[in-house]
Amino acid sequence: MQIGILGPFEVRTADGVLTDVPGARLRGLLIALALEAGHLVPKATLIDWIWGEHPPADATNALQRLVSRLRKVLPEKSVEGQPNGYRLTVAPDAVDAVRFERLVGRARDDDDPRRLREALALWRGAALQDVGLRDSAAFDAAVTRLDGMRLTAMEDRFDAEIGLGRGGDLVTELTDLVAAHPVRERLVAALMRALVGGGGGEEERGSLSGLPPRQGV
Known part of the structure; x- marks a missing residue:
């Protein structure tokens, strides 16, 4: 079984067939288990994930159902059920978000942009789409955390690629990202380095820094 949450939510069986997991709470439960694939997740954690600050009166039985x-x-x-929690019996790499995090960790150990590219290629869109789980601070925190990890991995990849002399190929991508995330200082710095390495004109560098371009005489 493969579970995809880095983009539209999807679950595929071993033979590649899509499995329907209907309802926000059912999907929320599966995601909470999937993010800890192979590990026991306490019942209290799952209840908080699914119902947030408004659990049902008999939350333990509701979770069991x-x-x-x-x-x-x-x-x-x-x-798999145990007295104090539940465990999803899949390998961690069967969950794209877990695989992403593991690949990013390995990439930081060896400074290899290929591993970062492999990790970022797992993203098919915004994290945890099509779930619809509301009033769950734990769910919202997971979305924020994954999005932040993605941006940091992008920054790591850009630094590695520019260090290898490939900055000129990244200018368009970095320009779009800086426009979307103008306060990410590493992205801005990477774009400036890419423009310099790629021979970007002074008009581009000047507009990026907020300074007017120098006029010819």
Whole structure:
């Protein structure tokens, strides 16, 4: 089973068939388990993920019923129950977000932009799309964390690529990203380095720094 949350939410069986996981709470439960794939997730953590500050009166039984529904739509024995929590029995790399984080960690150890490119290629869009889970601070925090990791990985990749003399190929991509994230200082610095390395004109560098371009005489 493969679980995709870096973009539109999707679950695929071993033979590649899409599996429907209906409902925001059911999807929220699966995501909470998937982000800790192979590890036990306490019941209290899952309840907080799904219901936030408004849990049902009998939250433990409500969670158990939700887990029963999830087991019916996933392959057999995908969710293992223990007295204090539940565990998704898939390899961590079966979850794109977990694989992304592992690849980024390895890339930082060896400064290899290829691993960063591989990690960033896992993103198909904004994190945790098509879930619709509301009033969950834990869910919102996960979205913020993943988005932040993506931007940092992009910055690491740009630094590595520019260091290898490939800045000229990145100007357009960096220009768009700086426009979308103008307060990310590393992106701005990377764009300036890419413009210098790629032979960008003074008009471009001047407009980026907020200074008027020098006029010829």
